Amino acid sequence: MSASRAPTLPARVRVSRLPLPPAPAVETRLRALFAAQLVNHHLADLSAGAVAVAGGKIIGAALRWPAGSLAFPQGSGPQEQALEAAELESGWRGRGIEEALRALLEAEPAHLQTAQR
DSSP: OOTTSOOOOOTTEEEEEOOSSOOHHHHHHHHHHTTTGGGTOOGGGOSEEEEEEETTEEEEEEEEEOTTSTTSOTTSSOOSSOEEEEEEOGGGTTSSHHHHHHHHHHTSOHHHHHHTO
16 A cells, blocks of 8 residues: 555545635534634634535534634744644544545645635
């Protein structure tokens, strides 16, 4: 098995890019998944994202905020790098979904990240 090969996902799980800005229903689900992180991070500032869906429900996501965005609280230190966060419902962990989310987020071309804004 090669290292560049995408992980095999459970049959009912799909991973896809997150259209920006997120729709209201998607934003509500992301706020539930990322409750602790979104205290200081704003979904409107996202530069890229990937979501995992099973049975029509978002079960996980990987999100990226650009350097210098409002995602960084004042005085939090260097803002030269983008901030990334990932969450997945506990029952789905260890099945390759986290890796698939991160791989899709990392594959997001830089020119698309800025073009979506």
